Amino acid sequence: MDEDLPEHHYIxxxxxxxLRWQNLLSPEKYKNLIIKSxxxxxxxxxxxxxxFVIMPNHIHxxxxxxPPHELKDVQxxxxxxxxxxxxxxxxxxxxxxxxxxKAKASDRKYQFWxxxxxxxxxxxxxxxxxxxxxxxxxxxxxxxxxxxSLDEYPYSSYRFYEYDDDTYNFLSHYMEVFE
Numbered sequence: 248m249d250e251d252l253p254e255h256h257y258i259x260x261x262x263x264x265x266l267r268w269q270n271l272l273s274p275e276k277y278k279n280l281i282i283k284s285x286x287x288x289x290x291x292x293x294x295x296x297x298x299f300v301i302m303p304n305h306i307h308x309x310x311x312x313x314p315p316h317e318l319k320d321v322q323x324x325x326x327x328x329x330x331x332x333x334x335x336x337x338x339x340x341x342x343x344x345x346x347x348x349k350a351k352a353s354d355r356k357y358q359f360w361x362x363x364x365x366x367x368x369x370x371x372x373x374x375x376x377x378x379x380x381x382x383x384x385x386x387x388x389x390x391x392x393x394x395x396s397l398d399e400y401p402y403s404s405y406r407f408y409e410y411d412d413d414t415y416n417f418l419s420h421y422m423e424v425f426e
Contacts, residue, residue, distance in 0.1 A: 254311065254318040257368035258297055258424060260378045261308040263326060264361045266348060270303035271333065271359060278402050280332050281306060282415065284325055289417035293321050297375070297421040300382045300403040302391070307382045309375065309421065318366060330359045372425045379408070379421065 265271045278301045288294040293316045298309035312318045334357050337345035350358040383405040386393035394400040406412035
């Protein structure tokens with residue numbers, strides 16, 4: 248395994264979207280599943296997380312993959328694990344919703360995440376700060392208005408940066424990359 252990959256040096260801006268932009272991540276239990284999955288990635292030293300937001304139908308994460316892991320593997324495992332957990336919950340509690348995500352592919356029964364998640368790598372502090380601002384403002388863009396203020400929306404890294412809030416103790420400050 249190549250231990251000198253670009254994803255080991257640069258912060259990635261990762262976006263994953265629910266199939267057909269459905270608001271599958273609206274329930275708190277699915278947002279908490281994403282949080283636990285991010286915590287797991289950090290605990291197992293697969294990634295460092297510098298920022299995130301969980302929206303009703305997509306997520307954004309600023310992360311850096313830790314050697315010897317590779318971006319493609321971490322991304323695949325993260326999406327696969329969260330999809331399996333959501334599938335188990337829907338099967339048990341919301342089978343009608345589960346049927347909406349029935350896959351036409353031969354390698355899976357259900358599909359929750361759109362194919363072609365995006366991950367772009369950046370080495371500029373200014374770009375990382377722009378992406379972080381975008382992430383933190385996302386709950387207040389367009390139709391969303393998910394809270395009355397940025398600090399009221401609990402499913403983002405905003406409070407970590409603004410108030411030194413350690414609710415999400417898996418977060419690292421992005422400036423560590425530029426020091």
